[in-house]
Amino acid sequence: MADVSINIRDNGPYLVKGGVVVLDADGNSYEVKDMVALCRCGHSANKPFCDGTHKTAEFQSAPRANG
Numbered sequence: 462m463a464d465v466s467i468n469i470r471d472n473g474p475y476l477v478k479g480g481v482v483v484l485d486a487d488g489n490s491y492e493v494k495d496m497v498a499l500c501r502c503g504h505s506a507n508k509p510f511c512d513g514t515h516k517t518a519e520f521q522s523a524p525r526a527n528g
């Protein structure tokens with residue numbers, strides 16, 4: 462089993478759990494955390510992280526794995 466998991470929240474962010482490092486396009490890292498919520502809706506004012514704006518933006522997406 463992988464040490465890192467990505468949970469796709471219905472109508473919300475990607476919850477990434479595990480020892481992940483998020484890097485910007487220049488290779489600089491954000492603060493390292495055991496869990497991060499990455500914006501999936503594109504409306505966050507704190508990209509790449511979710512700030513909860515998906516709720517007021519009424520973002521809708523609830524994909525399911527086939528397996």
Ligand code: FES
Nearest residue numbers: 500501502511515
């Ligand atoms: S997914 Fe939460 S602000 Fe975009």
